[in-house]
Amino acid sequence: MTGLSAASVAVGVSAPASSDATPGRPIPSGAFGLGVASGDPRPDGFVLWTRLAPTPLAADGHGGMRAEHVPVQYEVAEDSSFKRVVRRGLAIATPELAHAVHPEVRGLRPEREYFYRFRVGTEVSPVGRTKTLPVHGSRFSFATASCQAWYHGYFPAYRDIASRAPDAVFFLGDYIYEYGIVAGGNLWREGVTVGPEHGVEIETLEQYRLRYSLFKTDPDLQAAHATAPWLNVWDDHEVQNNYGADNSIYGIPPELFVHRRAVAYRAFYENLPIGLGSLPEGPDTQVYQRYDVGTLARINLLDNRQYRDPVPVDEADRQSESRTILGSKQEQWLYDGLRRSPATWNVLAGGVVLTAITDDRIEQWDGYPANRRRLLAELQQAGNAVMLTGDIHRHVASELKADFADPASPTIGVELVCSSIGSDGDGADTDQYAKDWLQHPYVKFYNARRGYVHTTLTRSELTAEFVNFPYIEADANAVPHVVAAFRSPVDAPRLEAL
Template sequence: MGAPPVPPPSRRTFLQVTGLSAASVALGISAPATADASPARPIPDGAFALGVASGDPRPDGFVLWTRLAPTPLAVDGHGGMPASQVPVQWEVAEDSRFRHVVRRGLAIASPDLAHAVHPEVRGLRPGREYFYRFRVGTQVSPLGRTKTLPAYGDQFTFATASCQAWYHGYFAAHRDIARRAPDAVFFLGDYIYEYGIVAGDNLWRAGVTVGPEHGVEIETLEQYRLRYSLFKSDPDLQAAHAVAPWFLVWDDHEVQNNYGAANSLYGVPPELFVHRRAVAYRAYYENAPLALDSLPQGPDGRIYRRYDIGSLARVHLLDTRQYRDPLPVDEADRVSEQRTIMGAEQETWLYDGLRRSRAPWNIVAGGVVLSAVTDDRTEQWDGYPANRRRVLEAMGGAGTSVMLTGDIHRHVASELKLDFADPASRTVGVELVCSSVGSNGDGTDTDAYAKDWLQHPYMKLYNARRGYVHSTMTRSELTTEFVNFPYIQADANAQPNVVTRFRTPATDPRLEAL
């Protein structure tokens, strides 16, 4: 099982691709207590122009993130920073005025990691709200709010978002997520897009312009860094990051549209494509609040991981890109028992985690839709039906499963059947598919694809406008709101609209409209 192996780059080419030392990584997490906290030279004003973030929360802590970039859109991708190391102080407090600081430390922002730092904070209390900030020289970052996971847990609120093509519209969804301040945000892929941004073609966000350096498909580390800077310059995205910890997984556009493993659909040979994947994964780590476990090693990066929200829910974050088999060549290939979208090792990891879970809920979050739609949607789980059956069987042996996915730029709600071809088959959970934050512009309430989805009795919602999903989970039920916006291209001021609310009982997995 799994994608055909590709010869890894040699050590020499790996170093050429990464240019990264273990010391740079370690110092970006924690510097020695004896390190000098003062920059060797003044840092230009606006060092925190890309905001702050937290992620990978646990009962005793979380990962903090910022990236120094006083000139975020500098063409070289270095954000206007000097080619030298810069000490960055950080503090975590129990109050927003920092009267009760409980942790502080120092990290070194290095040009090797685009002057990003990833402090990993531990030793905190479970289920608590905390505030954090960074300091470099005399400059102080915006305030961040975050939370640790509970030790027990009776209620957990979370938002689900994906697909934020900055050039297609404003991020009203992130503005509303920030307003509601959930316990956590699940971001399910397509954080950036690799396409060239060209006025008169795909630049639909009104009132903005970009330089010619943005008009080409990105391929180099510097170009990926610049693209992250462009997207992260959005104030509403920064606000959503600053209000809650994020769980992140990638999908395809963080590298290239519809890629799988080392296979490009655009003619890049595998032995060359792994280099592109390496720089793309590197830039992803640099710009996300990820723990050291997710640091890529050249073209390989493990982002599937597991968390327990006390005894309320077990969370599994999936990678459905890096290990997938190529798209099927025919129907016999598509239905082959050997095909996998996850790879054998990740499959075993997921099934073991579900089997061992004692929580009433199991959250499984990935990039592409699990539910059966049509056999020609082979880029989704429809191209891997045997793997899907194995996942559904594993879900059926655990508590109620909640599958969180994105990718399709539509809101969809589906009941997960052990056998989608049999309407009487047991329901093992629900799938909540969030629409895009920005991709494909304003959208519509329905479109030509609706019939493909709504032909199935287990599909309970289809809406093609932009938005996000907000959920509240308790021990007895899950309440879900699908939120959309009437427009996003003109400005960021559109007001949210709750399209549909669903209730899912913990002991009877179904979507009950409210």
């Protein structure tokens, strides 16, 4: 294979054609214990992912692998029996990246279903399903998910997502949590135990790797990864609760906190199906990305953590016109993309809620009102705006106003907030925070149980189903319930109950 960069070989994207596909020594059975995944979908391809880990919960964070390079073969086919293979390749799994590989497959046909698998030695992975994006597009379905504290409960939401086989899954942050997991404390998932290595707040690269491994051992999470391509952004717990840029709220000096951010960002890349363009350089990486679903939808993934201004010191600071949650470069990138959008729907996907709720919610966009005003003005011009967020462990359906301070101002779009997959345990239909949200006429729905949102876009309307589960702590067998559904007509953005 010609034209390969050393970086492509080193980070598990590709290998030279002359590479030997046979491992230097036998690989232990169960090498694909963390499953398979795809992501970063484009009209001509996608990124594939797996991580070799025959002992996923080895306390040292290395997954039972030796410190050596291992060749990993992959195949992409038009059928699940692999009779029509359209791509084959080889990637090198290195200990430097926890033996993860991220082969980037291109040259495929748009809006097509494909199947893939990996092989190392005699070990063969589970089969994954994925899809390319359309060139034009008339219908696109996706699930939104966030906040999956493994220790708080099981993941029946992912089982239901897998059964629907959507065109994509948007994960909106808090894939892992950094807290120590303690029996009799925050370990609410019944029938499981964890070793003492999980009982401390994670700080090192090996600890972050192990935490991803723990969460990714969930079979329903693996099933959802193997069913559709994922588009991933982070929020705070992939690093530390409520951090922003170089600032820890727990007193870690910025010159030290950047080291923690660097290892956390490395582990994020290692464990998710994201492209080489998001490979971290120390404490910096670009996860904001743009995807065009033909001319049906322009999707903008946002990073609400890496570039945000610090917590405001007072109300004057909070109201400062220069204040930003996106950072100037990302903000300009977003606005340029909205102004040039050819799409019917303009979709934003980020970690924290945009809708105005209360001024003291400074971790959300309520802490950045000037940046919100700038964004709302751009969304009003772009038209048919859809904001997808998570973070709050609650389902919320809200209309976006041109000016949240003026209830009579035009409705310019909708925000669909997905509840958590697992965080906060079983939850309830309502709770003490409901009044903060439902006091606003633009908030149309609130529910505090666990679940996800399933959304479909067409040329004429958006439809969204809010799915929840009566319990998650006891087991993974809870039956899904669609607790609310809405439509939003094209060119008349509002929420109409179905």
